[in-house]
Amino acid sequence: MRISDIQREFILVDYKTKHLEFIQQGIDRMGNNSILLKGWTIILSATILGLFAEQANTTIVAIVVCAPVIGFWVLDGFFISQQRLHRALHNYVRNLPEEEVDFSMDTSEQERDPQNGLVNSMIRSHLVLFYIPLLIVVLALGVVAG
Numbered sequence: 001m002r003i004s005d006i007q008r009e010f011i012l013v014d015y016k017t018k019h020l021e022f023i024q025q026g027i028d029r030m031g032n033n034s035i036l037l038k039g040w041t042i043i044l045s046a047t048i049l050g051l052f053a054e055q056a057n058t059t060i061v062a063i064v065v066c067a068p069v070i071g072f073w074v075l076d077g078f079f080i081s082q083q084r085l086h087r088a089l090h091n092y093v094r095n096l097p098e099e100e101v102d103f104s105m106d107t108s109e110q111e112r113d114p115q116n117g118l119v120n121s122m123i124r125s126h127l128v129l130f131y132i133p134l135l136i137v138v139l140a141l142g143v144v145a146g
Contacts, residue, residue: 016093016101023090026105030083034076038130041072045138062142066135073131077122082107084116 045065052061088110093101110116121127 015103016096016098019093019101019103020090022103022105023086023093026086027083027090030079030086033079034083037072037076037079041069041076041131041134044068044072045134049138049141059142062138065138065142069131069135069138073122073127074118076127076131077118077124080124080127081116081118081121084121085110088113088116 045068048065048068049061052058085107089105089107092110114120
């Protein structure tokens, strides 16, 4: 049985669509991870501050709370960076001819763009506007209570 040119074209377009769907699932997953991290950051910070609020030296407790907040900020930046890499891969695959679709999820070509890096992702406005005020509040509570 021989596949006609029209059937072959349909199969190739379907492959490209499936590949784009796979990439989109990665983008969605990284976005969800970023949202979950923000929730965990607030919960963990509030819990630690609440548990140690009556300690004698709350300034040290506030500084200790800053460590996981900064750690979550770096991790959040990583997920945003991965999301940006997958968006760039999505754009690359979208422009590929159907014959060249290979279902690769390799983002090494997209890593060359400095905008997709970890540091650039960490200093994105939505992350800075979330983590810097949180750090300021935590340190202010430590200084005021201490």
